[in-house]
Amino acid sequence: MAVKYIFVTGGVLSSLGKGITSSSIATLLQQSGYSVSxxxxxxxxxxxxxxxxxxxxxxxxxxCDGAETDLDIGHYERFLNKDFHKKNNFTTGQVxxxxxxxxxxxxxLGKTIQIVPHIxxxxxxxxxxAGEGSDFLVVELGGTVGDIESMSYLEAMRQMKHELGSxxxxxxHITLIPFIxxxxxxxTKPTQHSVQELRRIGISPQILVARCExxxxxxxxxxxxxxxDVDNDSVIVAQDTQSIYKCPLNFLEEGxxxxxxxxxxLGELKPKMDNWDMLVKKIIAPKSSITIGFVGKYLSLKESxxxxxxxLIHAGANTDIRVNIKWIDSEALVxxxxxxxxxxxxxxxxxxxxxxxxxxxxxxxxxxxxQIPLLGICLGMQLSLxxxxxxxxGLSEANSIEFNPQTKExxxxxxxxxxxxxxGVQLRTHTSPMGGTMRLGEYECHIKKGTKLYEAYGRQxxxxxxxxxxxxxxxxxxxxxxxxxxxxxxxxxxxxESIELANHPWFVGVQFxxxxxSRLQNPNPVILAFxxxxxxxxxx
Numbered sequence: 001m002a003v004k005y006i007f008v009t010g011g012v013l014s015s016l017g018k019g020i021t022s023s024s025i026a027t028l029l030q031q032s033g034y035s036v037s038x039x040x041x042x043x044x045x046x047x048x049x050x051x052x053x054x055x056x057x058x059x060x061x062x063x064c065d066g067a068e069t070d071l072d073i074g075h076y077e078r079f080l081n082k083d084f085h086k087k088n089n090f091t092t093g094q095v096x097x098x099x100x101x102x103x104x105x106x107x108x109l110g111k112t113i114q115i116v117p118h119i120x121x122x123x124x125x126x127x128x129x130a131g132e133g134s135d136f137l138v139v140e141l142g143g144t145v146g147d148i149e150s151m152s153y154l155e156a157m158r159q160m161k162h163e164l165g166s167x168x169x170x171x172x173h174i175t176l177i178p179f180i181x182x183x184x185x186x187x188t189k190p191t192q193h194s195v196q197e198l199r200r201i202g203i204s205p206q207i208l209v210a211r212c213e214x215x216x217x218x219x220x221x222x223x224x225x226x227x228x229d230v231d232n233d234s235v236i237v238a239q240d241t242q243s244i245y246k247c248p249l250n251f252l253e254e255g256x257x258x259x260x261x262x263x264x265x266l267g268e269l270k271p272k273m274d275n276w277d278m279l280v281k282k283i284i285a286p287k288s289s290i291t292i293g294f295v296g297k298y299l300s301l302k303e304s305x306x307x308x309x310x311x312l313i314h315a316g317a318n319t320d321i322r323v324n325i326k327w328i329d330s331e332a333l334v335x336x337x338x339x340x341x342x343x344x345x346x347x348x349x350x351x352x353x354x355x356x357x358x359x360x361x362x363x364x365x366x367x368x369x370x371q372i373p374l375l376g377i378c379l380g381m382q383l384s385l386x387x388x389x390x391x392x393x394g395l396s397e398a399n400s401i402e403f404n405p406q407t408k409e410x411x412x413x414x415x416x417x418x419x420x421x422x423x424g425v426q427l428r429t430h431t432s433p434m435g436g437t438m439r440l441g442e443y444e445c446h447i448k449k450g451t452k453l454y455e456a457y458g459r460q461x462x463x464x465x466x467x468x469x470x471x472x473x474x475x476x477x478x479x480x481x482x483x484x485x486x487x488x489x490x491x492x493x494x495x496x497e498s499i500e501l502a503n504h505p506w507f508v509g510v511q512f513x514x515x516x517x518s519r520l521q522n523p524n525p526v527i528l529a530f531x532x533x534x535x536x537x538x539x540x
Contacts, residue, residue, distance in 0.1 A: 003131040004168050004264050006138045007157050009205070011145045011175040011194025016211045017238065017247075019072035021174055022140040023079035024248040028257055029136050030080055031271035037134040038076045039127060040069070040089045042142045043149035047093040058303035062468045062516055063088070066441025072140060074307045074516070078314070079248070081519040087130050092149065095122050115152055123156040145173070146197050158202040166206075170263045173198060173205035174238070177212040177220075186212065188224055195228040206263050207234045207256070215239055234259040243283045243313075245520055249273060279317045279520055289322040290534045293343030295363045297330050297356035308349055308377070311518035315531040318523050323531060330359035340366050345373035345506075345534035348380030350469070350513060354403045361387045373506040373537050375530040378469050381499060381509030382412045385473055388486055402471050413474045415439060418495065439467040445497045445512065451489035452500050452508055456529035465512035472496070473511065506533040 006025060010018045022038055030036045046052060049060045050068035061074040067086035076084055099122050103113050111118075131137030141157070143150045161169040175191040191210065198205060208230055210216055216224075221235045236254045241247060251257075257269040292312065296305060309325070316323040328339050340346065346367045348360050360380070364387040367374035376384045382400055389398035389411050400412035410417075415437050442464050447454050449461060457463055473496035478488060481499070490498035490510070501507040510526060518524035 001135060002164075002168060003128075003134060004136050005127070005131065005160060005164070005170075006136060006260070007169070007171045008138060008140045009145055009154075009157075009171065009173050009198070009203075010141075010143070011173055011197070012190045013176060014144050016174050016176060017244075018140050018142070018174055019075045020244050020247050021172070021209055021238065021251075022072075022138045023075045024251050025172070025256065025260070026076070026136070026138045027079045027248045027276075028252055028269070028271045028273075029138075029260075031273055031276070032257070032269040034135040035133070036080065036136045036138065037131060038080070038084065038088060038138045038140065039130040040072045040076075040140045040142065041123075041127075041153055042070050042089065042091040043147065043153065044091055044142075045093045045096070045149075046091060047097060048089075048091060054304035055301050058301060059306040060468070061307060062440060062466050062513065064442040064464075064466060068440065068468070070142070071303060071306050072142075074310070075244075077517075078307075078310055078519045079245075081521045087126070090126050092152075095119060095126070095152075098122055116155065119152050120156045120159065123153060124160060127156065127160070145194055145201075151201075154198075154201050154203060161203070166263065167265055170207070170260070171198075171203055171205040172207045172209060174209040174211055177210045177216065179213055186214070186216065186220060188220065188227065191224060192227050199229075204229060206230060207236060207259050209236045209238050209256075211238045213240050231259060243280060245276070245283060245313075245317075246280050249277060249280060275521065282320050283313060283317045286316060286322040287320045288535055289324060290344045290531065290538055291324045291326055291342065292534060293328050293340055293346045293363070294325045294349070295328045295330050295333065295346060295360055296349050297351060299327050299329055302327075305349055307513075307515040307518070308347075311515040311524055311527045312531065314518050314520050314523035315528045317520060318528065319531055319535070321531060321535055328363075330356035330363070333359035333362050337362060337366060340372075343372070344538045345375070345530065347530075348374070348376040348383060350378030350380065352379075352402075357383065357403060361390075365391060368501065368504065368507060371505055371537075373530065373533045374508070375526070376509035377515070378467075378511060378513055381511050382471060382473065384499065384507075384509040385411050385477075385481070385486075388481065388484075389477065392484055392486075393480060400471055411474055411477055412471050415470060415472050415495075418472050418475070438470050442466050443492050443497075443512070445490045445492050447498075448487070448489045451487060452506060452529070453489040453498050453510075453526065456508075457525045465510070465514060466516040467512050469511070473499075505537050506530070 008022045010016050026036045048068045049057050059071045060068050061071050064083045065085045069089040073089050141153050175194045177186050179186050216237050224235045225232045236256045261269050312323040360383050386398050389395040395409045398409040398411045399407040401410050445463050447461050485502045487500050489500050498510045514524040514526045
C-alpha cells in the first residue's frame with residue numbers, strides 16, 4: 001500500500017512527550033503487523049546536535065550509520081527494536097543548507113528562492129524519503145505550534161494532506177490540560193487556543209492527545225471534542241505513568257487505534273502486546289533491587305545520559321531487577337569517597353573535557369581495590385587505563401592528551417596518532433565541525449575468548465557497537481598492561497575496544513557506547529551482564 005503519514009505536533013508548551021507518543025503509536029502499529037518508520041524534525045537552525053552541550057539539548061544519540069541526532073531517535077529505536085538512520089532526523093539547518101547549496105549550483109534555474117515553494121518542497125522531499133519502504137511514517141515535529149521556527153513545517157504538513165488526501169495523512173495534536181490547584185479544576189482553554197492556531201494555519205487535527213496529571217472524565221472529553229471539532233472517541237488521555245514503556249498499553253486501553261484505523265481505512269487493529277506487558281510489569285514491580293553509583297558530571301540535566309538510563313531499565317526489566325541509580329557528582333568524590341560506600345556497583349559514563357576527571361579516577365580506584373563491579377564506557381574505559389597506569393604500573397604522569405597535550409605518558413591519544421603510526425590504515429572516520437577526526441557510528445569488535453566480554457555477548461567473537469569519540473587507548477602500552485593483569489578483551493583494526501581486570505569479580509571497560517543499541521525487548525549484552533553481576537555481588 002502507499003505510505004500513510006501520521007503527523008504528531010505539540011501545543012501549549014514543550015516537553016509534553018511527543019517522542020514517547022510517537023514511539024507508542026508506532027509500536028502499536030508495528031505490533032499490529034505493519035512496517036513502521038519514524039521521523040523527527042527539529043526546528044532549530046543547528047545542522048545537528050553534535051556541537052551542542054549536553055546541558056543545552058540533552059544527549060546526542062548516534063545512529064549505526066554515524067549520524068549525530070536528537071535523543072528522540074533513541075526512543076524510537078528502544079521502542080521499535082530496530083535501527084534508524086540519518087534520514088530519520090533532520091533540522092532547519094540541514095534544510096536551508098541543502099536549498100542554498102542547490103541554489104549555488106543553479107538547480108533552481110535562476111528562480112527567486114523562497115520559503116514557499118523551495119524550503120517547503122525540500123521538507124516534503126525529506127519526509128517522503130524517510131517513509132520509503134514502510135507502510136507508515138510517524139512524523140514528530142519538534143517545538144510548539146505557534147513558534148515561528150515551525151511555520152514552514154506546518155505548511156509542508158498542510159500541503160501533504162491536500163496532495164495525498166485524508167485517507168493517507170492524519171494529524172495528532174498533543175496539548176496540556178493543566179490542573180489549577182486554587183480552582184480545583186482541569187482547564188481546557190489552552191488546548192482550545194492551540195487547536196485554533198493549528199486551524200488558522202489550515203490544519204485540523206483528527207486526534208487530540210490530552211497530557212494531564214489525572215484522568216479526564218467523559219464530560220470533559222466531550223467538551224474537548226466539541227470545542228476542537230474532533231470525534232468523541234478521538235480525545236485520548238495521556239496521563240502521568242510509572243514508566244514510559246507503559247504508554248503504548250495506556251494508549252491501547254484509551255482506544256487510540258480506533259480513530260487511526262477509521263481515518264486511514266485499516267480495518268480492526270489487534271496489536272500483540274503480551275510480551276511488552278510482561279516486561280512493563282517487571283519494571284514497575286520487580287523481585288529484586290540493586291543500587292548503581294552513577295559517577296557523572298552532567299547531572300543537572302539527566303537527559304544528558306538518557307540512553308544509558310534507559311539501558312539500565314531494559315536490563316532490569318529482563319532480569320526482574322529494579323535498578324536504583326545513585327547520582328554522584330564526580331567533582332564531589334575528590335573530597336568525599338564515602339559517597340560510594342552504599343552502592344553495589346559503579347558506572348563511569350562517557351563525556352568530554354577535563355572537569356570532574358579526578359573524581360572519576362578516584363571512583364575507579366575504589367572499585368578496583370574494593371572488588372566492586374565496575375563498567376566504564378568510552379571515557380570511563382580510558383580513565384580505567386589511566387588509573388591502572390598511575391597506581392599499578394607506577395607511571396605517575398600517565399594521562400590523556402585530551403587533558404594534558406604535553407604528557408610524557410600518553411596512555412590515551414588522538415585517533416590521528418594511531419592512523420599515522422599504522423601508515424595510513426583505512427578506518428571509516430568523520431571530520432567533526434569543530435575540527436579533528438572522530439569515530440562515529442557502528443564499528444566491528446573482535447572479542448577474545450574466555451573473557452567476561454565474551455561471556456556477556458553469548459560467547460560471540462565478533463560484534464558491532466556504536467562509537468562517538470576522538471581519543472583512543474595507545475597500543476604502545478598494551479604489552480605492559482597485559483603483563484600486569486589488564487586484559488585487552490576486544491579490538492578493532494588494532495584499536496583497543498575493551499579491557500578488563502584478571503583478578504576482579506567484574507571490572508570491564510568498553511570504548512564503544514553499548515547504551516545506543518539497547519532496547520526494551522533486546523537489552524544490550526554488556527549492560528545486562530553488568531546488572532546481573534551487580535546483583536550477584538550485592539552487599540547484604
